[in-house]
Amino acid sequence: MSVPKQYLDPEIECSSADEMRQIQSERLKHMVKHAYENVPLYKERMKDMGVSPDDIHSIDDLHKLPFTVKDDLRNTYPFGMFAVPKEELVRIHASSGTTGKQTVVGYTKNDIEVWSRSVARALTSIGTTKSDYVHVSYGYGLFTGGLGLHYGAEYLGATAIPVSSGNTKRQVQILQDYGSNILCCTPSYAMYIGETAREMGIDTKQLPLRAGFFGAEPWTEHMRQELEAILNIKAYDIYGLSEIAGPGVAFECPAQQGMHINEDFFYPEIIDPDTEEVLPDGEFGELVFTCIGKEALPLIRYRTRDICKLERGTCSCGRTLVKMCKPKGRTDDMLIIRGINVFPSQIEAVLLSLNMDPNYQIVVDRANNMDRLEVQVEMTASMFQDTLKSLTEIERKIAAALQSILNISAKVRLLEPKSIPRSEGKAKRVIDNRHLQ
Amino acid sequence: MQLKQISVFLENKSGRLSRVTQILKEANIDILALCVADSNEYGIVRMIVDKPAKAMEELEKSKFTVSLTNVIGVTIPDSAGGLATVIDLLAKQNISMEYIYAFTSRKIGEAIIILRVEDTQSAIEILTDHHVKLITHNEIIRE
Numbered sequence A: 001m002s003v004p005k006q007y008l009d010p011e012i013e014c015s016s017a018d019e020m021r022q023i024q025s026e027r028l029k030h031m032v033k034h035a036y037e038n039v040p041l042y043k044e045r046m047k048d049m050g051v052s053p054d055d056i057h058s059i060d061d062l063h064k065l066p067f068t069v070k071d072d073l074r075n076t077y078p079f080g081m082f083a084v085p086k087e088e089l090v091r092i093h094a095s096s097g098t099t100g101k102q103t104v105v106g107y108t109k110n111d112i113e114v115w116s117r118s119v120a121r122a123l124t125s126i127g128t129t130k131s132d133y134v135h136v137s138y139g140y141g142l143f144t145g146g147l148g149l150h151y152g153a154e155y156l157g158a159t160a161i162p163v164s165s166g167n168t169k170r171q172v173q174i175l176q177d178y179g180s181n182i183l184c185c186t187p188s189y190a191m192y193i194g195e196t197a198r199e200m201g202i203d204t205k206q207l208p209l210r211a212g213f214f215g216a217e218p219w220t221e222h223m224r225q226e227l228e229a230i231l232n233i234k235a236y237d238i239y240g241l242s243e244i245a246g247p248g249v250a251f252e253c254p255a256q257q258g259m260h261i262n263e264d265f266f267y268p269e270i271i272d273p274d275t276e277e278v279l280p281d282g283e284f285g286e287l288v289f290t291c292i293g294k295e296a297l298p299l300i301r302y303r304t305r306d307i308c309k310l311e312r313g314t315c316s317c318g319r320t321l322v323k324m325c326k327p328k329g330r331t332d333d334m335l336i337i338r339g340i341n342v343f344p345s346q347i348e349a350v351l352l353s354l355n356m357d358p359n360y361q362i363v364v365d366r367a368n369n370m371d372r373l374e375v376q377v378e379m380t381a382s383m384f385q386d387t388l389k390s391l392t393e394i395e396r397k398i399a400a401a402l403q404s405i406l407n408i409s410a411k412v413r414l415l416e417p418k419s420i421p422r423s424e425g426k427a428k429r430v431i432d433n434r435h436l437q
Numbered sequence B: 001m002q003l004k005q006i007s008v009f010l011e012n013k014s015g016r017l018s019r020v021t022q023i024l025k026e027a028n029i030d031i032l033a034l035c036v037a038d039s040n041e042y043g044i045v046r047m048i049v050d051k052p053a054k055a056m057e058e059l060e061k062s063k064f065t066v067s068l069t070n071v072i073g074v075t076i077p078d079s080a081g082g083l084a085t086v087i088d089l090l091a092k093q094n095i096s097m098e099y100i101y102a103f104t105s106r107k108i109g110e111a112i113i114i115l116r117v118e119d120t121q122s123a124i125e126i127l128t129d130h131h132v133k134l135i136t137h138n139e140i141i142r143e
Helices: A017-038 A040-049 A059-064 A070-075 A109-125 A144-156 A168-179 A187-199 A221-231 A344-353 A388-406 B016-026 B052-061 B082-092 B120-129
Strands: A089-094 A104-108 A133-136 A159-161 A182-185 A211-215 A234-241 A246-252 A259-261 A266-271 A285-291 A302-308 A335-337 A340-342 A360-367 A370-378 A411-415 A430-432 B003-011 B031-038 B042-049 B065-076 B097-105 B110-117
Touching (some): A017 A059, A017 A285, A089 A144, A104 A109, A187 A211, A211 A221, A211 A246, A344 A388, A388 A411, B003 B016, B042 B052, B082 B097
Parallel strands (some): A182 A211, A370 A411
Antiparallel strands (some): A266 A285, A285 A302, B003 B065, B065 B110
């Protein structure tokens, strides 16, 4: 057996900091000029700020440039921020638009190459080779998941199996009959595939499946362990957003400690979401990306709303690509309770640390000018003993953990199982009843 | 010498207890005794039924949180002082009680009390030593 290649682009993935900065600086200069000349919104915004492309000499000048937000894409719906003529476009994708008007993104031939190469680096990092079958159970369509992983697998020379999502028994059948080696889908769907295989009486240890990339929704370390156990694989996180490219903007390596950002294409910054000031490495703030390798939609300082931190250095996998942590929340999910920032994911972590299922909902309201936080937790059979005393004790334990870990005081309330409404499998975690002007 | 009691966690919302009794009715399960402990927000319904395993299965199928608890059932004379004698026996030996409720069984024709104590084994020994009659599941099911 040949030893699988570790890196697709070793000269990039393991470059020195100076080499990387040089690439980034060159690309940024080129890209800013392109955006200025072809996207009216950028020309206008830069003029307002008194900045011209000539003021950008290196990546250090990035802070001089304006930010871009999701509403900019919505306000110019559908194609207002595209920087190339129609004949150069080869692909359109769009966000689901569940929280407002859709955002539409376009790609040139070269953009697809940049994106596919990013995904191929990710796949190579987890040991995918040309002789592997890559089973893609992300949805195919306007959503970037399916085609993103598909093109990445083909770019690498592996065999893409475009199963798309749904028909889970057939998924399991294909995993078994074709002998898929790598699975790509959302973590919750991967879990469902694992459970279905078990129900069908299939021993996942007998399958050739080795690893998987799971993204497009937040998931926890706890879920990784469950996925790895039920499918008998290594489970890796992959990050992306359609505005920037799609999945593959960042990916986990075998170290499973943070995701390497393809920073030669997507330059990251962390800012304070309120002051918009750039924060140093290691500090949590909002993740911002500048596309420095793309033509059709060259977004400058795009605010992702993901709360994250960056880490530089040489990883145990050998890569020097900057790493981002799993986003710990979204700026739009962030609750400020009596001045303390709270993310639903932190509540989840507290429940997991108490060995409780993270089926919860957070209700905030305000009485007498004081924020009140109620954390509602669904009961499970394993938590239930038949005395009121024991139930009060569970509530006290959760409240004490929230207090000591997150420094917030909350009222805890136990609910019957499945009483938190779930839509399409996703539960609404936060109900904010504070009506502030 | 213990009885199986079904305990169900319920939120204090209208219609929840009705749902439980409806499920048991549809499964043709007979409730012999029932008591409710409640706080402001939730309650625990405790029941002695003729088919505890079946009741648990049906309730879990409808997503209720259910547990099966071992409790002690003793018969006492249905007359003044009947309960006092038994409680006194346990109190003297420092057996602390979690909860207690009572019902009468047509079949036995006597009052029955259900006890949940912290130390079940010691309680059983004390009661048997003092000739208190512990009842079994089969003794109370109606034919």
